[in-house]
Amino acid sequence: INAEYGDKGVVERAWMYLQHQTERSPTWANLRQVLSQILSAPYPVPFWLLKLCRKENPAATIRLCAQYSNLELAVQLSVGYIGAVSGRETSDYGLPNTLQSNQPPVYLPYTVFDQVLYQLKGKQDRVSRDLYEELITETTAHFALLERVSQDHDLLHNNTLHTTATAMS
Numbered sequence: 089i090n091a092e093y094g095d096k097g098v099v100e101r102a103w104m105y106l107q108h109q110t111e112r113s114p115t116w117a118n119l120r121q122v123l124s125q126i127l128s129a130p131y132p133v134p135f136w137l138l139k140l141c142r143k144e145n146p147a148a149t150i151r152l153c154a155q156y157s158n159l160e161l162a163v164q165l166s167v168g169y170i171g172a173v174s175g176r177e178t179s180d181y182g183l184p185n186t187l188q189s190n191q192p193p194v195y196l197p198y199t200v201f202d203q204v205l206y207q208l209k210g211k212q213d214r215v216s217r218d219l220y221e222e223l224i225t226e227t228t229a230h231f232a233l234l235e236r237v238s239q240d241h242d243l244l245h246n247n248t249l250h251t252t253a254t255a256m257s
Contacts, residue, residue, distance in 0.1 A: 107136050116145045120152065127156035142168070143182040147197035154204045159211075162204045163219045167226045170196060174233055187237050201227060 096104065110122050119141050126133050138161075141149040146169045153162035172181040173194045185191040201223065208220040 103134065107134070110137065110140065114140050114144060116148065119144055120148065123149065123152055124156070127152065127158055133158075133161060138165075139180070142180060146172075146181050147200050150197070150200050150204065154200075154207055157207070159204060159208055159216065159219060163208070163223050166201050166204055166223055170226050170230045174230060187233060196230070198227075 106122065110118060119137070123133065123137060123141055126137065138149075142165055146165065150162050150165045150169070153159070153165060168177065169181055172178045172183055173187050173196055175186040175188075178186050183194060185194060187194050205220060205223055208216045208223070211217075
């Protein structure tokens with residue numbers, strides 16, 4: 089370990105070793121174990137771990153953050169996930185496509201978002217209220233986008249059917 093990580097302190101070397109080992113086998117089972125251990129301790133979740141978790145299983149990552157009462161991180165990931173489905177930073181969440189009328193459907197884990205919102209609603213502090221409003225605003229905007237895309241899909245599908253029927257007659 090010393091040769092690989094150089095003159096770093098013991099704690100920094102331990103984090104680097106954990107990162108190295110986790111990246112060698114980034115299965116959700118391994119990622120969940122590491123994330124659970126870090127969330128249960130008073131340590132911030134390292135960016136490299138969040139990146140791996142949100143790409144492998146974003147809904148379960150959000151659920152785990154909420155389970156350990158890290159609601160700020162749960163909202164951050166939820167907003168990011170909704171944004172990814174809407175077309176922003178899709179590769180960060182491992183999505184094959186985004187919400188578009190000419191693409192296969194993309195699903196969001198609304199029950200996970202509801203769990204986060206439920207926990208936030210039960211809190212009285214200003215930060216929790218702001219987080220609640222942020223997630224409500226993002227989901228509301230997503231529903232509006234979903235409505236527009238659904239309408240576009242219907243128009244596209246109806247025009248395709250009409251064009252096909254006209255060509256056949």
